[in-house]
Amino acid sequence: MMSKYVFGVDIGGTTVKLGLFDVDGTLIDKWEIPTRKENKGENILPDVAKSIQEKMQDKDIAKDNVSGVGIGVPGPVDNEGIIHKAANLGWGEFSIKDTLEAIIDMPVMAGNDANVAALGEMWKGGAQGYDDVVMVTLGTGVGGGIIVNGKVINGSTGAGGEIGHIHVNDDETDTCGCGNKGCLEQYSSATGITRIGNKILASSSKSSVLRDQEVSAKSVFDAVKAGDELAKEVADVYGKYLGDALAQIACVVNPEVICIGGGVSKAGEVVIDYVKPHYVKNVFHGSRDTKFALATLGNDAGIYGAAKLVLGR
């Protein structure tokens, strides 16, 4: 009998998102549980297992009707499903796959959350219909997921697609969360846009609506849409570094589509408009026609992608 269902799980620092899908990718039910981080996060996977088992009882779903459980976690996960460290959860190095399979007695696949979200957007979101995808998630940081021939690049130590830490500026004096200076994330994340906005406001005497409100990625792009010249300068720093980095990435993997998601992307097409000219200027001609798309699954990308991880290509 073919399985009918699959579970997708997205573990965050505060809540765990869970989704029940049919194998065609229709989201049947979604819910959340708290992430219990105490005692080095030892309860997190048992809590996930319990919540899934309860849902199966509720819905009267038998185990052999489930393809398995996919799971995205905030940290580097290698091809064998081993997490190398997830500081946010208190986790060290262990096999997520083996651990959860032992509790839940169903096939488990694990991946990095940003990589898994990329898979979700490829399956049912902004990158649907493509096999070679670069996904950029612009949130507090800049996350990435690189998909080649329908498969995520996890990397040899689980650090594939760490595009937020591509070095883009030799002259930076502030330090990135990773310890380096001049990472993409320092310019093109929500935090980065705020940082650059405040810097430009402080060093310029230009009038701007941003002087009368809190600077954020949202207020910057709202001001851009209202024609604010100073906000456009901020957006251009965001777009230059992101466009340059995407051009570099395209010289490596030559994608069909670049999909932009995360909180910053809620500003809409403007987040592409400021990136694309820089991309086109610097990219190798073989990648010049790469499409740009906005992500469409929002916070659900993780559960979709986790489910897809189980189903494979």
Place this chain on the structure above:
Amino acid sequence: MMSKYVFGVDIGGTTVKLGLFDVDGTLIDKWEIPTRKENKGENILPDVAKSIQEKMQDKDIAKDNVSGVGIGVPGPVDNEGIIHKAANLGWGEFSIKDTLEAIIDMPVMAGNDANVAALGEMWKGGAQGYDDVVMVTLGTGVGGGIIVNGKVINGSTGAGGEIGHIHVNDDETDTCGCGNKGCLEQYSSATGITRIGNKILASSSKSSVLRDQEVSAKSVFDAVKAGDELAKEVADVYGKYLGDALAQIACVVNPEVICIGGGVSKAGEVVIDYVKPHYVKNVFHGSRDTKFALATLGNDAGIYGAAKLVLGR
């Protein structure tokens, strides 16, 4: 019956290199034929077929004892074995795989020459024993081959691994062969090192042994080894841009090893020594322990990799 043999073919602008291997990767015989580029290169594949058939007769090898023919070409080749354009050979867009299979009646696999060379170094050269490899070929240009989980990234239009055209310098005024300005190849290829050497010689009054001879990648690295300060400046430009670009690539694919080959690499470990500090400074910590190795197969990397293309993982 298991096949015993496989052919690897590397098509260059002047000569075609051919190799007969056993399926374990022992090179049994290698030879060359001229590349006949006239009439849009229409004779090239028939010449290859004829040469292979003659070799099989000579060696008394039956067709069902051959796994197939792998072939590397100087141009973008996609996953289906379609070449998109090979200006050097006079070729437009067509299926190399289908065309050669129709003539030779054996399985054919085709790939870009730099990508195929990377596969060769992974199989039997400097990157032997690894699955996740970034190969850089420093010749007239800078070529690249990116291997993830043992498979080359060809890219959606065959432009995967075009790392010589990663944009590394916004201030460049000279134009690269590709039409852009500030490509890696303008600094770290043999041609690039010569260009930078001549620029630094012209703008500096420092004494240097390079003032008494023709500037080339070889003379620059020879001078570096002899302690020449000006030559060290040239090598540092080479190393900075290559190290920066490799750090960016590592944030995308997180390789186990970076393998440096091509004519420039004949200078030996010094070509790594000038790159690694820049790499380590800028790369994400998850890729900081990536190994560096020199390529070992020289001009044979292409035929080895072409043979491996047929054999698969």
